[in-house]
Amino acid sequence: MHFWRKLSIQNKLILSMTSCLLVFVAISSGLSIRLIGNAVRDRVVREELPTAVNGIRADVQRQMAGPIAASRILARDAFLLQWEADGEPDAGTRNWIQLAKNVKDEQKAASVQWVSVKSGNYYNEAGLQRKVTDKDQWLTSFLSSGKAYDVNMDREVTVGGYMMFINSRVELDGVPVGAASMSLSVDALAKGISAYRIGETGFAYLVRPDGAIMMHRDTSLIDGKHFLKDEPGLPGEASSTLLAGKPYAYLSYEGDGGARFIATSFIPELNAYVVVQVPQAELLGPVTRAIRSAALVAAVVGLGVALLVIWLVGRAIAAPIRRAATLLSEIASGQGDLTRRMTVESEDEIGQLSDAFNRFVSSLSTLVHRIRAASASIATGSAQIASGNADLSERTEGQSSNLERTASSMEEITAVVRNNTETATTAAKMINGAADTAARGGQVVGEVVTTMEQISDASQRISEIIVMIDSISFQTNILALNAAVEA
Known part of the structure; x- marks a missing residue:
């Protein structure tokens, strides 16, 4: 908090707006990345992944189209149909062998x-191999299904191992009499399937409608015992979603290596599904990284431009305030020029501040002029008061002399009073003596009367002196009061 108080307004504006901008950029970038990521994810699962799956399906269909067509042509071959109708004579076996080798190659x-x-004969390109037994339920099932052809995988008894069989229905006069079949190496098909790449590690394979793996890059899984539902992390209800006979279906799940996409597409010709598995990071990662890089570059560039704009705006806001602070500081230090004014460049709060500052300085200048005039008047009055004080000092000195003379007179009066007191005492004694000697005669009374007259005259003079002292004291008080007022 102390650090914040020490910052200038411009720095506070820059710091505050930059902080808000950083928060905004972080939030907007996060939302943008998330929204764009969701949009990219939707585009991947709705456009790119279906395109890849459909491309693989089309390629598989293209690869299987030749063998299927060849198998169906073989089932409708006129020579073979006649050979079948004739009971498969040995003479026709050589022709079969040659035809089968040509088709095989x-x-x-x-x-x-x-x-x-x-x-019940089972022929291949080498001739008769064996008799059909009860174990060959595939033939009965296929012929009873009514399908023109069927693609299936089963163990080849003659060579051992699993093979991909393309069985075509052979009919004479609408009656099924056998099957023309072609077996393809699972290894070759698996290599073709494993050649597909989606992303860096994504791969494709085929599964039966029941989920059993039909073709896979790992041939050990093509044994009829491994199913789609066995994929680690795949939800239990995934099979019903992915194997619903739709041209395209997908879902995402958490596999061993993280989040993954799995998509399927039904291939009617094979009665199978092409399955594609790919880590989400391989499809979304490059785009997400590109989005993050673009967002980072945009954020850096936008932040740089915004910082420049913030700096310019902060400077434009703080400059008038800084000028006002400088002028006020100069005025406060006594060095200010009250004739200087701030330039009003706008009508906003800064312009109002500049206008208010100019009016304040004008009012302050007027007040200073008034104070200066009042100071001149006070100086004149002070000079007059000083002159009056000098006169008062002279009068006070005169009064001091008068007081000294008054003090001397008071001493004389005191002596007279003392004398009168003594005289009065003597008179009292004389009166007492007169009281005792009243009978002595009128001469003594006359002397007493004379003495009383003298006392009366002395008392009259004392009264006049006291009146004069009161007058002098009153005038002294007035002079002292005037001196105090003038001071």
């Missing part, structure tokens, strides 16, 4: 098969 298939329901 053309489609790069692992094997090409022909299965007859009537004879």
Whole structure:
């Protein structure tokens, strides 16, 4: 708080506005990053991810279109249909072998098969391999399904291991009589699937409608025992959302490596789903980093421009106040020029402050002039008072002399009074003696009368002296009062 009090108004304005600006920039940047991030996330899951999934689906469909078409053409081949109708004579087996090899080489298939329901023979490009047994339930299920073709994965008995089978329905006069099949190496398909990359580590694979993994870059998972629901962190209800037969479905979940996207797209031709998994950071990270970098650059540039504007505004606000403070300081120190005025440059509070300051200085200047005039009058009066005091001093000296003469007269009066007292005492004694000697005669009475007259004259003179003393005392008091008033 002490630090804040020591700051100038300009620095306070700059610090306050900069703090508010920093808070605003932080909040707005955070909101912008969040809102833009949400928008980018929506765009990723609604545009980019569907595009990637649909692209993979289209590519898988393109890759499977050739083998499927070849399998269906094989099922409708006139020679094979006649061969089937003739009971598969050995003479036609060589033709089958040649045809199967041609199809195999053309489609790069692992094997090409022909299965007859009537004879139970199971042929491939090498000829007759075996008889169909009760374990081959796939044939019965496929023919009873009524589908023109089916794509499935199963274990190939002749070669061992799992293969991708494309089964096409063989009919004679509308009656199913067998199946023309083509098996593709799962390893080759898995390599093709594993070649897809979404982001840096995102990958794609195929699953059956029940969630069983059909093709995966990890071939050990293609055993019918691993399902989509087994993915670590995937919610239990995810399968019902992702495997609902929709062209596109997605959800996000927390996997082992953090938040991830998983999206699916149904491929009717394969009766399977293409599944894409990708970490969210790989799709959103670059955009989020770009947004953060852009927000940081914008914040720095905006903050720099704002600081410049704040500095200019603070300077414009503080400069008139600083000038007013300087002028007031000069006035307070006695060195101010009361003729100087502040320039009124606006009609806002600063302009009002400048105008009020100018009116204050004008009023102060007028007051100083009045005080100066009053001081001159006081100086003249003081000179007159000094002259009067000098006259009073002279009169006081005269009165002092009069007082000295009065004191001398008082001493004489005291002596006279003392004499009169003695005379009165003598008279009293004489009166007492007269009382005793009243009988002596009128001469003594005459002497007493004469003495009383003398006493009366002396008393009269004493009374006059006392009156004169009272007059002198009154005049002295008046002079002292005048001297006090003039002082």
